[in-house]
Amino acid sequence: MAAVVMDGKGLAAKLKETVRLQVERMERRPGLAVVLVGDDPAALSYEAGKRKDCQQCGIYYDAFRLPENTSQAELMDVIGILNGRAEIDGILLLLPLPRHLDGRAAVLAIRPDKDVDCVHPVNMGDLALGMESFRPCTPAGVMRLLEEYRIDPAGKRCVVVGRSNIVGKPQAMLLLQKHGTVTICHTRTPDLEAECRRADILVSAAGRPGLITGDMVKEGAVVIDVSINRDAQGRLRGDVDYAAAAERAAYITPVPGGTGPVTRAVLMENTLAAALRHGKG
Numbered sequence: 001m002a003a004v005v006m007d008g009k010g011l012a013a014k015l016k017e018t019v020r021l022q023v024e025r026m027e028r029r030p031g032l033a034v035v036l037v038g039d040d041p042a043a044l045s046y047e048a049g050k051r052k053d054c055q056q057c058g059i060y061y062d063a064f065r066l067p068e069n070t071s072q073a074e075l076m077d078v079i080g081i082l083n084g085r086a087e088i089d090g091i092l093l094l095l096p097l098p099r100h101l102d103g104r105a106a107v108l109a110i111r112p113d114k115d116v117d118c119v120h121p122v123n124m125g126d127l128a129l130g131m132e133s134f135r136p137c138t139p140a141g142v143m144r145l146l147e148e149y150r151i152d153p154a155g156k157r158c159v160v161v162g163r164s165n166i167v168g169k170p171q172a173m174l175l176l177q178k179h180g181t182v183t184i185c186h187t188r189t190p191d192l193e194a195e196c197r198r199a200d201i202l203v204s205a206a207g208r209p210g211l212i213t214g215d216m217v218k219e220g221a222v223v224i225d226v227s228i229n230r231d232a233q234g235r236l237r238g239d240v241d242y243a244a245a246a247e248r249a250a251y252i253t254p255v256p257g258g259t260g261p262v263t264r265a266v267l268m269e270n271t272l273a274a275a276l277r278h279g280k281g
């Protein structure tokens, strides 16, 4: 069986266009601020991507690039200012922060109604309780991809590889909300192969290239590769052995061009949602 390749790039373009059309009709446009501490090249390129996305969607954008030696008090001041600025609806603090900074204190300082990346415990708590809240961009993007291809997790065996707070755990919660039977795997899972082989929907977010081999994929499964790793040649790769898995899967995401662009589009959706909550329209 040759798998259907799930087109994250195409879906992201559609989602961003929907946001753009809605923003175009608004009297006061939504605004996003990105806070970046240090000059890590990956973070800088990530920040540039957000700027471009906001430009495409008509969203006001402001970036705060703080030096590596920024103090906790300075960082808290910036977050406090952004919390109070009416043109800013969403605050994205790029993590991890340099070691001398207290990331948890910084996250707690973000106003929950501006927490478009869903890192604040109030929003994570709402997510766990199944309440209306922001949805973390990457796992929500995976759900968007499933919806786009009319894949309903209800009653399916869903296996999530990875239990991080930004991907694995919220992913499991979102699949559970859609009535999947969810297993979360991690480095202490004794037989990862057997767990994966049972999955109707397999989401891998381990950050380990080659972890998911073709024989770990059930015939007809949906395989979502969240991971973005660089191989020795500097090329982007996921966790999944794509060619072998595509032989067995019914649907599969490529890397790049799968979950990555959809994550970015969901951030635009969340920023729009925050602006609507703030009474912009």
Ligand code: NAP
Residues within 6 Å of the ligand: 138, 161, 162, 163, 164, 165, 166, 167, 168, 185, 186, 187, 188, 189, 192, 205, 206, 207, 208, 211, 226, 227, 228, 229, 259, 260, 261, 263, 264
């Ligand atoms: P992370 O915090 O490093 O978490 C990785 C998780 O995978 C951990 O729970 C770890 O288990 C588990 N794991 C690692 N090796 C494993 C193995 N051999 N067998 C089973 N489980 C294993 O990473 P993350 O932040 O969640 O990100 C995961 C990947 O997604 C990375 O490649 C990242 O670049 C990518 N990512 C992509 C997007 C996107 O937009 N597509 C967004 C965010 C992240 P333990 O808990 O036991 O250590």
